[in-house]
Amino acid sequence: MSQSGGLRQQAKQGNPDAIETLLNQVLLHKQMTTHVSLEDSWLHIALHCALDPDLQTALILIDRELSRLNSPLIHRIRIEADSNQQALEWSQEFDLGTYAQVGNTPAIVRDHSSISPAPHPPDLPHPPHSSPAQTTSLSPLKISNQGLNAVVVGFLLAIVLINVGFLRVIFYGFNVLVHELGHAITHWLFGRPAIPSVNILFGGGVTLTFGQSALVLALIYAGISYLFYRSRHYPRVLGVLTGFTLLYTLCLLTSLNMILSIFMGKGMEAIAIGVCLYLxxxxxxxRFAGDRAIYAMLGFYTFFSGLQFSWQLIRDADYRTNYEEGIGGGAIDNDFVILATQYFHVDLAVIATFFLFCCLLAPAIALLLYRYERWWVNGIQQLFAVKQ
Structure with a gap:
């Protein structure tokens, strides 16, 4: 293998030094140098410009070179630029391949009109002289072939897991972990110290919960106050924080905090479905080729488990009777029984139906969050766009 081929192979495997060397070779004639770091699927590039920067051309050259590299580890790119000759604060985030097809050749140009546009060219960033803000296309994202393949493989693996007894028992531990963490995190957020643990006597898990602590609540409100202080120059962020604080206080002063703490065992399982499928x-x-399929498998396994659990509570009388009896012959009531009898005073099937809808919505929400990722990311950025 030639030295050049070895360098490209190292870069494809995610070696930051090799990637940096390749980009510096491409940008040598522009008198630009880079320093790169790879974090998860993000490639961060610090771009240093010796002369008056031609950032649009640099952006195209960088994206084109990285697209040729075709590394499975690089999906998104963030570039931050500085210059010797001018005060420059410029950054750009984009998906790999966004600018690679703009122009037929990597011509060195300064006149924007001399770049031959592709049939549907993406928005190029404004020059730093006009505005430090970045412009990003808000068009919906499409799932890549890698993503589709991972979802299909994960779906098929989850079907195997849910139907093969010993495999289901092994992966049931993932559901127990997520479930008990959901309880524990929510209890802590409302001032009650909690420890998730394994139920040695009866199997599954149990969260040990203590009484509400004034110290924990004081620390939570101190943290909220600190967020207000750090956001004091951003009126939109202050508005969001104010709404959140009022809602949090309302939950704290009513039974909503206990309802959420009890529900968030199963609620966290529904969240895990969405998070795993989104990833x-x-x-x-x-970081590795099989990670996507593993995430999809865990997401669909939790999805099928949730559907089966809620459907059995609604339709299977024997399963429902066993669930209503509780853990250890009634020593501990199950979550949905507590919600149905002590808080909402409804039939158990109503709570189970609500959870069923949560499970069904989770994959759709994951897909929509990815497809319209640019919209909600832009919305978050807009919160910080207005500064007093």
């Missing part, structure tokens, strides 16, 4: 679709936090 499988997007490729975020995936």
């Amino acid at each position: 499988a679709i997007s490729g975020y936090y995936c």
Whole structure:
């Protein structure tokens, strides 16, 4: 293998030094140098410009070179630029391949009109002289072939897991972990110290919960106050924080905090469905080729488990009777029984039906969050766009 081929192979495997060397070779004639780091699926590039920067051309050259590299570890790119000759604060975030097809050749140009546009060219960033703000296309994202393959493989693996007894028992531990963490995190958020643990006597899990602590609540409100202080120059963020604080206080002063703490065992399972499928679709936090399929498998396994659990509570009289008897012959009531009898005074099937809808909605929400990711990310950025 030639030295050049070895360098490209190292870069494809995610070696930051090799990627940096390739980009510096491409940008040598522009008198630009880079320093790169790879974090999850994000490639961060610090771009240093010796002369008056031609950032649009640099953006195209960088994206084109990385697209040729075709590394499975790089999905999104963030570039931050600085210059010797001018005060420059410029950054750009984009998906790999967004600018690679703009122009037929990597011509060195300064006149924007001399770049031959592709049939549907993406928005190029404004020059730093006009505005430091970045412009990003808000068009919906499409799931890549890698994402689709991962979802299909994960779906098929989950069907196997849910139907093979010993495999289901093994992966049931994932559901127990997620379930008890959901209880524990929510209890802590409302001032009650809690410890998730394994139920050695009866199987499954149990969360040990203590009384509400004034110290924990004081620390939570101190943290909220600190967020208000850090956001004091951003009126939109202050508005969101104010709404959140009022809602949090309302929950704290009413039975809503206990309802949420009890429900969030199963509620966290529904969230895990969405998170796992979102990571499988997007490729975020995936360092190896099989990571996406594993996320999809866990998401669909939790999805099928949730559907089966809620459907049996609604339709299977024997299963429902066993669930209503509780854990350890009635020593501990199950979550949905507590919600149905002590808080909402409804039939158990009503709570089970609500959870069923949560499970059904989770994959759709994951897909929509990815497809319209640019919209909600832009919305978050807009919260910080207005500064006093």
